[in-house]
Amino acid sequence: MPALKVNLALIAAGLVFVAEDELGAARGYMALRPTGMGGLILLEGIFVDPACARSGFGTRLFATAIEHSRRMAGSVIMIFSNPHAVDFYSRLGATKIGMTPFVFSPDVQLSVFAFTIPAP
Numbered sequence: 541m542p543a544l545k546v547n548l549a550l551i552a553a554g555l556v557f558v559a560e561d562e563l564g565a566a567r568g569y570m571a572l573r574p575t576g577m578g579g580l581i582l583l584e585g586i587f588v589d590p591a592c593a594r595s596g597f598g599t600r601l602f603a604t605a606i607e608h609s610r611r612m613a614g615s616v617i618m619i620f621s622n623p624h625a626v627d628f629y630s631r632l633g634a635t636k637i638g639m640t641p642f643v644f645s646p647d648v649q650l651s652v653f654a655f656t657i658p659a660p
């Protein structure tokens with residue numbers, strides 16, 4: 541689905557990060573998008589190779605999201621979570637603030653989370 545592809549403009553802007561394993565193989569990515577509204581940063585996407593699920597890559601990528609958002613003067617990361625990732629974001633300390641239909645498949649409800657970036 542084109543809308544779910546990694547956005548080249550975000551790569552060029554240095555907002556896409558890749559997690560590698562100890563051999564240097566790409567195992568996941570995370571992308572951020574500043575919204576221009578106060579300190580609100582959107583988690584554009586986070587994806588881990590299913591073969592590496594539950595190995596900590598997602599947590600590492602989210603830690604990078606926090607670190608980079610802080611550098612961009614972010615105070616809150618907003619997340620639109622698919623139903624399978626809800627436990628992941630809850631475990632990371634994000635707060636569920638609502639639900640919204642997935643624009644490309646409105647029968648799927650996304651959970652909206654807000655993660656408050658802690659002071660360094």
Ligand SMILES: CC(C)(COP(=O)(O)OP(=O)(O)OC[C@H]1O[C@@H](n2cnc3c(N)ncnc32)[C@H](O)[C@@H]1OP(=O)(O)O)[C@@H](O)C(=O)NCCC(=O)NCCS
Binds near residue numbers: 586620625
């Ligand atoms: C969601 C996703 C990013 C998690 O990445 P991950 O590398 O597997 O996550 P971690 O190993 O860092 O997991 C950290 C904790 O989150 C929770 N968690 C992660 N995946 C979970 C799952 N499928 N079910 C329940 N809890 C889960 C667990 O508490 C886990 O800790 P534990 O393994 O010690 O119990 C990954 O599964 C993924 O890419 N999914 C497909 C794409 C996706 O849904 N992306 C989110 C878009 S909104």
